[in-house]
Amino acid sequence: MAASLPQLDVAKMQMVQDLEIEMMSDMYNRMTAACHKKCIPPKYKDAELVKGESVCLDRCVAKYLDIHERVGRKLTQMSLQDEEAVKKLQGEMPRV
Amino acid sequence: MTSEIVDAAKIEAEQIKSFRDFLFSYNKLSELCFVDCVWDFTSRTVxxxxxxxxxxxxxxxxxxxxxxxxxxxxxxxxSNENALAMAKKAG
Structure with missing residues (x-):
């Protein structure tokens, strides 16, 4: 992500890095909440994670990260397409 | 000397941030457990x-x-290992 950006000074790099860390921790918090909701039924007779809940959590984390990546790829692709369309439009503008 | 002060300030900021995170997760936990566990309001005692x-x-x-x-x-x-391998391949 940072590699694709043009040369930035140290302060800006730091800001970008901080933002990336913040986004990562936000993603992590959302994932925790989502997997808890999907895997732990709201009956607390016992404080131990049962086998099924543990397996569910493992798969939930894997799937969440997978989806996170897929959505990221889709967004990148869409924004690239958008940029190209805008460029095309701007190229056509003067002729009209 | 000044860098020490800056470092100290940074460490303090991190400590405050982690304390903040802890308080937030405490609030979230209270909310979750209250919502899931408390259904009866015919009495005010738990x-x-x-x-x-x-x-x-x-x-x-x-x-x-x-x-x-x-x-x-x-x-x-x-994913770090993959990124490293990719960088090696490209570099």
Missing amino acids: RDQENNCAVNCAEKFLKANQRISQRFQEFQVI
């Missing part, structure tokens, strides 16, 4: 059953978080 439920809820929440954190770390290690 019943034994509600108390057991809330205590189990908190313990289970922490265990689930530990497990999620372990899996997440494993994925990060793998």
